[in-house]
Amino acid sequence: YFGTFVQRREQLQFLIRYHRFISFALYLAGFCMFVLSLVKKHYRLQFYMFAWTHVTLLITVTQSHLVIQNLFEGMIWFLVPISSVICNDIAAYIFGFFFGRTPLIKLSPKKTWEGFIGGGFSTVLFGFVFSYFLAQHQYFVCPVEYNSETNRFVTECEPSELFQLKKYSVPLLLQAVLGWETVNMYPFQMHSIALSTFASLIGPFGGFFASGFKRAFKIKDFADTIPGHGGIMDRFDCQYLMATFVHVYITSFIRGPNPSKVLKQLLVLQPEQQLNVYRTLKSHLVEKGILQPSLRG
Structure with a gap:
């Protein structure tokens, strides 16, 4: 939820994507300082x-x-x-x-x-x-x-x-x-x-x-x-x-499964990846009978 507040600022988006790595790096810095002290x-x-x-x-x-x-x-x-x-x-x-x-x-x-x-x-x-x-x-x-x-x-x-x-x-x-x-x-x-x-x-x-x-x-x-x-x-x-x-x-x-979270993850994919997901999902829905076969292709 921290990401919700900073995702609107492009220059801060790296904090969302790499926040775990940044946090771990800060911990390692503190650990090394402890050893040196x-x-x-x-x-x-x-x-x-x-x-x-x-x-x-x-x-x-x-x-x-x-x-x-x-x-x-x-x-x-x-x-x-x-x-x-x-x-x-x-x-x-x-x-x-x-x-x-x-x-x-x-x-x-x-x-x-x-x-x-x-x-x-x-x-x-x-x-x-x-x-x-x-x-x-x-x-x-x-x-x-x-x-x-x-x-x-x-x-x-x-x-x-x-x-x-x-x-x-x-x-x-x-x-x-x-x-x-x-x-x-x-x-x-x-x-x-x-x-x-x-x-x-x-x-x-x-x-x-x-x-x-x-x-x-x-x-x-x-x-x-x-x-x-x-x-x-x-x-x-x-x-x-x-x-x-x-x-x-x-x-x-x-x-x-949380549909909103899945959708957010899909939106950050590359266009080619999104199309692959779309085709796979469409094929799956047709096989299950949720979509009409005429919609295939």
């Missing part, structure tokens, strides 16, 4: 800081990049996961406070199995209901795309099948309880169960990781930005793996 008496400290820099980049830059990628798939892919993690954190605390008896993990002595299980069920239910309300609005479900005519990003589209109500049969065991044989729901709600389950089962391990990290350095919180709660990182430690999971989930089970 090594001092015999400070090897350990310098490599310590080098490792810290890469871990920070992995945790912050990579996660931030994936969050942005998820946002462009539709706001719902950002709001449901992040809300599920927040809900799980709150519900686990409530269940643990009132019913907690069995310690869960030594890294976090206050965490209990009762809170972990209660928070898990609450999160799945919350994600299922929350998804139903978000799926009704185009603003939340439409991918963000650039409109060259209006010169801005838009979130207007014909909602995909994921966000169109469908009728599902209620399992026999639940029919006696609910009294319903069928129910109308959005297919995305089924995916929300997977997202909420991950937020409940794996998300807390981000918090455990942060707890172990703080214990290793004998600190209580990462910062004191929020009085009584620590820093921003202390509030978002459970979000650590969520963005990566959502991105992998989308690319593995949701995302399909």
